[in-house]
């Protein structure tokens with residue numbers, strides 16, 4: 001990461017302030033079982049149906065970050081990432097739904113889980129601030145927490161593509177570089193904020209981490 005040590009402390013302090021939820025997310029049972037290839041199909045199906053709904057609000061938030069960024073150099077990686085999320089990742093979802101026997105009717109009939117609704121509301125809240133640092137706070141949680149658990153696989157992948165590809169989508173050179181840049185961007189922008197603005201960023205960050213934890217938990221709750 002290119003940020004100076006003083007700036008780098010902002011993201012690290014946000015992450016520390018989000019404990020114990022941060023560690024609960026990056027070491028969640030869901031991620032352990034995914035990496036081991038032992039995840040129950042019903043749990044994965046429930047998770048993916050809800051997660052696919054998360055993507056729309058996520059892309060809208062990414063758009064708000066693109067619009068509110070303070071310079072063109074920042075818009076470019078965000079645009080590239082938006083292109084990736086709306087191509088490769090959507091394709092994974094469709095193939096995984098097919099392999100897990102989740103048809104369109106089932107997807108349409110399942111209501112949003114409260115954890116999904118919470119996440120969507122949080123992403124909308126960040127988006128509507130139209131403030132780059134606030135948008136980054138929620139984006140950084142979604143990306144950094146996923147890179148962190150996916151890296152634990154250490155390159156050893158389970159045999160089924162439904163498991164393996166969900167790991168490699170979140171642990172590959174492109175994603176690692178993007179997350180590194182995103183975190184350094186939060187550090188750069190954070191260094192320019194006053195105390196009140198920093199507190200707003202920290203509040204969004206903490207709530208996003210709590211929402212990530214609840215989202216994984218929800219996959220295990222009875223349908």
Ligand SMILES: Cc1ncc(C[n+]2csc(CCO)c2C)c(N)n1
Pocket residue numbers: 051054055058085089141142143146169170212215
């Ligand atoms: C609840 C939830 N939180 C974070 C992510 C991670 N994530 C969301 S969009 C995106 C970009 C492309 O992978 C990534 C990494 C997720 N999938 N679901």
